[in-house]
Amino acid sequence: MSELTISVAAAEFGRDMDACYRTIGALMEQARARGSGLLVLPEACLGGYLPSLGGGAETEEAKQRRLRSLPPALELDGPELRRVIAMAGDLVVTLGFCEADGETRYNAAVTLSGDGILGSYRKVHQPLGENLCYAAGSEYRAFDTPVGRLGMQICYDKAFPEAARSLALDGAEIITSLSAWPTARTATVERMEEDRWKQRFDIYDRARAVENQVVWVASNQAGTFGSLRFVCSAKVVGPGGEVLADTGVEPGLATAAVDVAAALEQARGGGMYNLRDRRPELYHRVVQRHGVVGRPDAPDLVSAGVLP
Template sequence: MVRLAAAAASFSRDVAFDLDRIGVIISHARDAGAAVLALPDGALGGYLDDLRDPDPGSLPPELDPDGEEIRAVIRLAGDMVVCLGYCEGGPPDEHGPVRYNAAVCLTGDGVLGRHRKVHHPPGVAPLFRPGHCFTAFDTPAGRMGMMIDHDKTFPEAARALALDGAGVIACLSAWPTSLTNRAPRMTQDRQARLFDLYDQSRAAENQVVWLSANQSGRNGALHFLGRAKVVGPGGEVLARTWSKGGLAMAEVDPPAMIGAARAVLHHLEERRPDTYGRCR
């Protein structure tokens, strides 16, 4: 058995403040017995202030993927597996600034896996380079995969990780309420419905355990949903938070749960990829 945790929390442009908050969340998760913790996208440096017309002068700080900020989280993690998102920067090239919406999975022993967000909404796409793949990696808690935010809108993303052997997938988000038709109550918001629907669908489609971490609170025009959760391989929500910050925690046995889910209907083995292109 392993205890999994997904966080809903607010982060800022102040990386020192964010590191303090990450340390507090890790401490709370450790005290509760968690072996794996998923933190939101933008846990180091915050996220954008708008998705339609983000201010280029108010972007998250660009961090070195092997820099002191990541090393600080490695020191905080100890024996816990921790996933978190940040803005990765690199030297400019002939096309302009090199900036990725990135995620890293680590323990006190170092980095276990990395991901660069592949799918960017139209208003955000000019600001970030896209990643090019979805790759699973081995951890002390089993084989895992990561994706970021809008990636989970696309079924192929989670399927690629499941086919690469991921039994636990962590989706790190900074997912806000609807920008075009915000509901008077968050529970009625279109984006809240989609956020939950994608979490449960991707877990059930691939028969994996799903960790969904998300930012909470506000930044500029964005009001983040929170709603962190742990979802089982049948699409059942095992633990969740609501709009405010907190930890969704569940004690699970991923190999046993996944084995039971796939005992009769094994979706990955039942695939017919030869039929998925255009009919001739």
């Protein structure tokens, strides 16, 4: 048996970069003290997230105010990530930030260790006007690390089964899902445990783990930023959908020891191996645009050679 100890954070990060580094350093120390080999930090933990989510009835004034308050845009090979690499040592760390690629900004994540960047990702699915601030990424790709084959996604991505399935099909054994997931904007409740967006967050985490039979590690922001209040709820979920560790609605560090190979074998070896038992030849409509399915003028993507 070879166990991997995984720690995942619900923590508060804002625009103060020095405060971000202090929080990251403190979480690294806690993770090391627990014997962790993998630490998963939230979306936008270097410089904070957007102060609000736009779209809908957002006024022009509100939109311009939001666009003036973007997080710092950092380059993959810039000094900010090099500083985190120097802090990481032999700990594998996944974290989110705003990536600069020339004049273009992406909501991005990296997995790194003291050896450098092991993998990077740009958020594909964009909610509620996030496209006004960031360009969208274009691919899901798993990658090898000292703790196993990983895949990354960010926040709203978890609402799309295809995103996690793409990573699982690329061999990801562990999927890290980094979030700045807030409470609901309407029909608000006093107790965060009863918040419908918090409950949705938890459902997605367990569903994505069990339907792909992978280890799922979900981080989240904590506290408040601008108009957003975050639900915390960082957790480690096993490939059977069982929650192995959870921060609940408080900031903190959830930690679980998992024999990843054994857990995957137990979930997949009992006759129900979801990836093996797929029927992709029947799923053509899954990748058609909304509003196309069933229309007489819908393109025949199979005959066109786009789909198998």
